[in-house]
Amino acid sequence: MAPRVLISDKLSDAAVQIFKDRGVDVDFRPELGKDKDKLAEIIGDYDGLAIRSATKVTPKILEKATRLKVIGRAGIGVDNVDIPAASAKGVIVMNTPFGNSITTAEHAIAMMFALARQIPQADASTQAGKWEKNRFMGVELTAKTLGIIGCGNIGAIVAERGIGLKMKVIAFDPFLSPERALTIGVEKVELDDLLARADVITLHTPLTEKTKNVLSAEALAKTRKGVRIINCARGGLVDEVALRAALDSGHVAGAAFDVFGVEPAEENPLFGHPNVVCTPHLGAATTEAQENVALQVAEQMSDYLLNGAISNA
Numbered sequence: 001m002a003p004r005v006l007i008s009d010k011l012s013d014a015a016v017q018i019f020k021d022r023g024v025d026v027d028f029r030p031e032l033g034k035d036k037d038k039l040a041e042i043i044g045d046y047d048g049l050a051i052r053s054a055t056k057v058t059p060k061i062l063e064k065a066t067r068l069k070v071i072g073r074a075g076i077g078v079d080n081v082d083i084p085a086a087s088a089k090g091v092i093v094m095n096t097p098f099g100n101s102i103t104t105a106e107h108a109i110a111m112m113f114a115l116a117r118q119i120p121q122a123d124a125s126t127q128a129g130k131w132e133k134n135r136f137m138g139v140e141l142t143a144k145t146l147g148i149i150g151c152g153n154i155g156a157i158v159a160e161r162g163i164g165l166k167m168k169v170i171a172f173d174p175f176l177s178p179e180r181a182l183t184i185g186v187e188k189v190e191l192d193d194l195l196a197r198a199d200v201i202t203l204h205t206p207l208t209e210k211t212k213n214v215l216s217a218e219a220l221a222k223t224r225k226g227v228r229i230i231n232c233a234r235g236g237l238v239d240e241v242a243l244r245a246a247l248d249s250g251h252v253a254g255a256a257f258d259v260f261g262v263e264p265a266e267e268n269p270l271f272g273h274p275n276v277v278c279t280p281h282l283g284a285a286t287t288e289a290q291e292n293v294a295l296q297v298a299e300q301m302s303d304y305l306l307n308g309a310i311s312n313a
C-alpha cells in the first residue's frame with residue numbers, strides 16, 4: 001500500500017506533484033493548519049504530515065497520530081512541533097535548512113535599507129501629498145559596522161551581502177570556527193564587543209534557552225547610541241519592551257522587525273513608533289523560496305517513507 005501524506009499548510013503545488021510522481025498518496029488540506037480539532041480527527045490516517053508554520057503539532061495531535069512516521073517542515077524553524085513528544089513516538093521531524101536562506105537574508109538587507117533611508121515612512125508621507133523632503137535625512141551604509149548575531153546559513157549570506165555593500169562585518173556566534181569566519185570574511189567577536197561596535201545589528205539565530213532575550217535591556221544598554229536593530233529570525237530574541245524604551249529615549253535610532261514574541265502580532269510594544277518598520281513574518285515569503293522548500297520537503301519525506309532515507313532530521 002502506498003504511504004499517505006497530509007499537507008496541512010499552504011505549500012506550493014510543486015510538493016503535491018512530487019509526492020504523486022514518487023508514488024505517495026497525498027491530500028492537500030491547507031485549511032487544517034488553523035483547525036486543530038479536524039486535524040486531530042483525521043491525522044490517524046496518515047504516515048506523513050507536511051507543514052509550514054501555521055500547523056501546531058502538539059502532544060494532543062501526536063497522541064492521535066497512530067501511524068505517523070514523519071513530519072516535514074517546509075522551512076527552517078521547527079518551533080511549531082513538539083519535538084520531545086514526536087521523538088517519544090518515534091516520529092522523525094525534518095526541515096529544509098537551505099531552501100529559504102537567501103530569501104530571508106535578502107529580507108534582512110531590505111529591512112536595513114528601509115531603516116537607513118526611512119523608506120516606508122517616506123512612502124506614506126509622499127503618497128499623502130506632503131513632500132517632506134527635509135524630514136527624511138538618512139544614513140549611508142558604506143563603511144558602517146554590521147553586527148551579525150548568529151552566523152549560520154542565513155547569517156553568512158547576510159555577511160556576504162554586507163561585505164558587498166562595503167560594510168565592515170563582525171559576527172557573534174559560538175559555533176563559528178575561526179576558519180569559517182575567515183572564509184566568509186567576517187571578524188568573529190564576543191557579544192559585548194559586537195554590541196559596543198555595531199551601527200546595525202541583525203539577528204540570525206534560532207530561539208533557544210540560550211538565545212532567548214539575547215538583546216535584553218542590559219544588552220541594549222551596551223549598544224552604541226544610534227544603533228539600528230533588525231530581527232528577521234525569531235520573536236523572543238529581543239526584549240521588545242526594553243527595545244521600545246530604548247527607541248523612545250532615542251538611544252536606538254530604528255528597528256525593523258519581521259518576527260514577534262507573539263504571532264500573529266495584532267499588537268506589540270514596538271507598534272506605532274515612528275522609527276519602527278514591521279512586516280508580518282515575510283522573511284521566507286518569495287515564490288522562489290516557497291517552491292524550493294516545498295520541493296525539498298516532498299523529496300525528503302518521500303525518500304524516508306519509501307526508502308527509509310533520513311535527511312535534515
Ligand code: MLT
Binds near residue numbers: 052284
Ligand atoms: C522558517 O523558519 O523557515 C521561517 O521562519 C519561515 C516560516 O516560518 O515560514
